Amino acid sequence: MNFKLSKLSPFGVVVEPQAKATHIREVDVQSIRSLYLENHIVLLRGFETFQSSDEFADYCENWGEISVWPFGKVLELIQQENPKDHIFDSSYVPMHWDGMYRPQVPEYQIFHCVKAPLAGHGGRTTFSNTVSVLKNIDEATLKLWSKVTGIYKRKMEFYNSKTVSPIVTKHPFRDYSVVRYNEVHTAANGNFVNPPDQEFVGIAEEELEHFHQSIKEALYSPSNFYAHEWEKGDVVITDNFTLLHGRESFVSNSPRHIQRVQVLSNPPLANVGLESYV
Numbered sequence: 300m301n302f303k304l305s306k307l308s309p310f311g312v313v314v315e316p317q318a319k320a321t322h323i324r325e326v327d328v329q330s331i332r333s334l335y336l337e338n339h340i341v342l343l344r345g346f347e348t349f350q351s352s353d354e355f356a357d358y359c360e361n362w363g364e365i366s367v368w369p370f371g372k373v374l375e376l377i378q379q380e381n382p383k384d385h386i387f388d389s390s391y392v393p394m395h396w397d398g399m400y401r402p403q404v405p406e407y408q409i410f411h412c413v414k415a416p417l418a419g420h421g422g423r424t425t426f427s428n429t430v431s432v433l434k435n436i437d438e439a440t441l442k443l444w445s446k447v448t449g450i451y452k453r454k455m456e457f458y459n460s461k462t463v464s465p466i467v468t469k470h471p472f473r474d475y476s477v478v479r480y481n482e483v484h485t486a487a488n489g490n491f492v493n494p495p496d497q498e499f500v501g502i503a504e505e506e507l508e509h510f511h512q513s514i515k516e517a518l519y520s521p522s523n524f525y526a527h528e529w530e531k532g533d534v535v536i537t538d539n540f541t542l543l544h545g546r547e548s549f550v551s552n553s554p555r556h557i558q559r560v561q562v563l564s565n566p567p568l569a570n571v572g573l574e575s576y577v
Contacts, residue, residue, distance in 0.1 A: 302326065304334075309522055310428050311340030322347040323534055328361045331536065335407075339428060339538040340525065348532045349411060352558060359409050359560040362536070366398070366405045366561040369457050376557040384455045384493045389553070391491075392546035393482035394427060394518055397539050397561055400453050400460035402576055404471075404568045405561035408537045408544070414556040415529040422549030423526040424535075424557070426542045427518040429478035433467065435522055440513055441467070444478070446501040447510060451481050453495035459577040462570065466514070470540055471568050477541050482518070483511055518543060529557065540564070 303315040312334050314326065323346040335341050349355040352373040359365055365372045379387040386392060398404035416422035433441065447466040454460075464479040484494045499507060517523060526547065527535060537544065539561075549555055 307338075307340065307342065307525060309525065310338060310431065311342065311426075311525055312338040313342045313344055315343075315345045320347060321345075323349075324358065332362075335536055335538065339541050340426060340527075341536045342527070343534040343536075344530060344532070346532065346534070348534060355411050355558055356560060359562055362407050362409065362562045363565055364563045364567065366401070366403060366563050372560055374559045376555075376559060378552065378555065382492055385491055388490075388492050389422075389549050389551040389555075391548040393484055394425070394543040394545040395481040396479055396543055398570060399451065399462050399464070399479070399481065400458050400573070400576070402570055402573060403563055404570050405539055406564035406568065407562035408535075408539050409560045409562060410533070410535040410537070411558040412529045412531055412533040412535075412556075413558060414554040415531050415533075416549050416553040416555040420550040420553040420555075421547050422553065422555045423528050423547045425545045425547060426525045426527070426537065427478075427544075428523050428525070428542055429518075430475055430541055431523045432478055432517045432520075433476055435520065436513075436517055440517075443502065443506065443510060444514065447499055448501050449480060450498040450500065451495050452497075453493075455493055459575075460573065461575045462572045463574060464572040472540070472564065478514070478518075478543065480514060480518075480543065482515065482543075482545065529555070540568075 305313045323343055331341055356372040378389050382388040445467045450463050452461045466480050467476055468479055470477050484491050
């Protein structure tokens with residue numbers, strides 16, 4: 300590719316244009332897909348991007364079949380005045396994986412930054428590389444996590460679902476294990492609109508506190524954790540099968556507007572842990 304490449308830390312890659320006024324469509328998708336498979340996050344920065352949500356969705360079609368929601372293809376992540384769910388608030392969002400409450404789990408999350416929060420206002424999107432997490436923990440911790448299964452129930456505007464997943468499980472298409480965990484919200488994180496119901500089974504009650512503490516420390520360890528500070532026009536493509544992601548809180552009414560599209564794998568991955576979906 301005739302573009303500038305550089306590494307993110309501790310994982311991920313940045314693609315930037317060599318010349319001004321280069322549109323993102325000039326970047327070959329198959330070349331970006333190769334970078335994605337190796338790095339799990341690809342940041343396309345400094346390109347001309349999209350003037351509408353439809354134009355953004357059209358671009359995402361190049362990556363595969365889009366997972367369509369009741370609202371359509373593009374989720375507009377903007378703070379709402381009276382949010383009914385934490386994704387539309389300015390609060391932090393715990394680590395999780397997308398599609399955990401849906402019939403199909405998307406492989407790609409593709410984000411587009413329409414407006415970035417003001418400098419110092421927070422709102423970074425957070426990612427944890429769970430392959431790295433599992434590589435870096437000790438054998439006793441891995442043994443403990445491997446006993447645990449999470450049971451999650453969540454009701455919001457777009458679904459009313461229950462899903463079940465082991466904490467440590469195999470990547471659906473690649474030869475390594477990953478972590479599937481919805482981080483537990485705590486009062487220390489402040490107000491949190493519409494939390495899920497969560498239960499963790501497979502270990503003794505007295506082991507749960509250590510389990511949650513050990514997995515939180517690992518997910519947020521600097522060797523496994525990346526927090527993306529948004530700039531207007533950023534397009535970020537991330538690996539939903541390998542990473543967990545969340546969001547830092549941000550100053551209320553800071554001009555944060557992120558668009559998100561979910562793209563399915565080929566073939567699409569059925570959510571085998573989904574027990575109910577309305």
